[in-house]
Amino acid sequence: MPQLSSGGGDDLGANDEMIAFKDEGEQEEKIPENAFTERDLADLKSSLVNESEINQSPSAAAVRRGQQGEQRGYAEKHREHLDGVSKQQDGGMYKAAGYPTYPFLMLPDAYLPNSSVSPSSNKVSVVQQSHGMHPLTSLLPYSNEHFSPSPPHLPLDIDMSQKTGVHRHQSQDLSGYYSLSSGGVGQIAPSMSWFPHSLMLGPSGMHPTGIPHPAIVPPTGKQEHEQYDRGMKPQVEAKREKEPKKPVIKKPLNAFMLYMKEMRAKVIAECTLKESAAINQILGRRWHALSREEQAKYYELARKERQLHMQLYPTWSARDNYGKKKRRKREKQQDSSADPGSPKKCRARFGLNQQTDWCGPCRRKKKCIRYLQGGGCSSPASSDLSAIDSPPSPSPSPSRHRLHPQLQRPASPGCSPPPASPSAHFALSPPARAHTRLAHGDPRQPPTKHSLVGLELSGKRAFGSTAPLSAAKAAGLSLKVLTET
DNA sequence: CTCCCTTTGAAGTTC
DNA sequence: GAACTTCAAAGGGAG
Structure with a gap:
């Protein structure tokens, strides 16, 4: 993919995601089985790229360019x-024929310029319903119903060039956009959560185009949102009224986030868990257990989200939200910089099954004091867990490579309460979570030089990136059974 | 009230 | 261009 390699590949990360890498032995056996899907994905990638390259359009870029600093x-x-x-998308990137096998990938023309407003149901919903749906079937919006392979009348609802008129059909269009449909009105996916809130935000949550967007939130995000909700402090309101609001525009959700939003409720229901951390672990495993096609849906969704986001907020940059968090990760890093290669936390060091060895703060989910103290948790258990918890070779990026509890025990897509017993072979080493966008932005690419030799098996990357099968095998094999039971 | 935890991915920054 | 950092959602837990 020219584009990917050329640096444009960042977006459309989906493409990269689909690259099958062969760092795992299982790949070979997997490939035949997934040959078709992989090929499709490959096609998809190339198609996306090609189309992106082909359909060049200057306008939006110009806008954003103009507003962005020169720095x-x-x-x-x-x-x-x-x-x-993104502009090029108009060119029909998602129109019809493009991805016959991926109807769900059809871009809602709604996002495309030169489109006419249509309440039709053919809109892509960025958000899906999720209740009681299997991950595979959860994407109602992506069902043919919403993505008819070749919509005769493409719902060109959002015409960025016709912003003024958009709001007229706001709710309707949005509902279409964000897919309230298909399942019935009563079912609003968790992922829709942002939608209502966007509506409630009123002007502040309203994009200039008149299109409420989930990405828009009151100034400081969550906390401010809360403040806003209960808010209603006169002063604040007054202030808000007077001062031009500067709504915080959130980052567009990535594929996994979209997946989480959609599946969270389901997982909660199934597992009766409430802690997001635990839920997210499960979701992470499930994510890896997803088939490529399934993941592709989310990648595509995410891509569209990003595109839409870009169109809605041409001047926005992820950097705009930097510093919003209270505590800088950097600080953490510095704190933990003492022993870069080793696990930074007791929980990582000892695993959840040996919480008795954790320091107090770790038990309370706080910062590990051992680590802070520079002790590095040389633990009694380190010897036996070393294979499990501590990467044989220090991970290149300490920060993100902290041992994932997930890896501490066999990944199981299913619900299982927070990790209980580590499975050595899985815990081998968190592959350095190739968090970097490996060269071409493909996080899932086989770890190249950073890949930890022989550790891939444990790598989440390994799971996820290679397809469901591999995921099932890698993660699942050992676990699948566990979870299933 | 605020931060932490946890997940993956995207985008930004640094070197 | 690799490595690293920050943020996105979510909500219970803890200080």
Whole structure:
């Protein structure tokens, strides 16, 4: 993919995601089985890229460019490229024939310029319903119902160039957009949560286009949102009224986030868990257990989200939200920089099954004091868990490579309460979570030089990236059974 | 009230 | 261009 390699590949990460890598022995056996799907994905990737390249359009890029500072050399170029890409989408990237096998990938023309407003149901919903749905079937919006392979009348609802008129059909369109449909009105997916809130936000949550977007939230995000809700402090309101609101525009959700939103409720229902951390672990495993096609849906969704986001907020940059969090990760890193290669936390070091060895703060989910103290948790258990918890070779990126509890025990897509017993072979080493966008932005690419030799098996990457099968095998094999039971 | 935890992915920054 | 950092959602837990 020219584009990916050329640097435009950032977006459309979905493409990369689909790259099958062969760092796992299982790949070989897997490939035949997934040959078709992989090929499809490959096609998809190439198609996406090609289309992106082919359909160049200047306008949006220009807008964003114009508004972006000059300081952003690289970023800007990058963005230009993206803008171009997003613009090009009009060219029909998602129209019909493009992905016969991926009807769900059809871009809601709603996002496309030059489209006419249509309440039709053919809109892509960025958000899906999730109740009681299997992950595979959860994407109602992506069902043929919503993504008819070749919609005769493409719902070109959002015409960025016709912003003024959009709001007229706001709710209706949005409901279509974000797919309230297909299942019935009563079913609003968790992922829809942002939608209502966007509506409630009123002007502040309203994009200039008149289109409420989940990404828009009151100034400081969650906390402010809360404040806003209960708020209603006169002063605040007054202030808000007077001052031009500067709604915080959230980052567009990535594929996994979309998946989480959709599946969270389901997992909660199934597992009766409430702690998000635990739920997210499960979701993470499930994510890896998803088939490529399934993941592709989410990647595509995410891509559209990003595109839409870019169109709605041409000047927005992820950097805009930097510093919103109270505590900088960097600080953490510095704190934990003492022993870069080793697990930073007791929980990582000892695993959840040996919480008795944890320091107090770790038990309370707080910062590990051992680590802070520079002790590095040399633990009694370290010897036996070393294979499990501590990467044989220090992970290149300490921060993100903290041992995932998930890896401490066999990954099981199903619900199982927080990890209980580590399975050595899984815990081997968290592959350095190739968090970097490996060269071409493919996080799932086989770890190249950073890949930890022989550790891939444990790598989440390994699971996820290679397809469901591999995921099932890698993660699941051992676990699948566990979970299933 | 605020931060932490936990997940993956995207995007930004740093070197 | 690799490595690293930050943020996105979510909500219970803890200080």
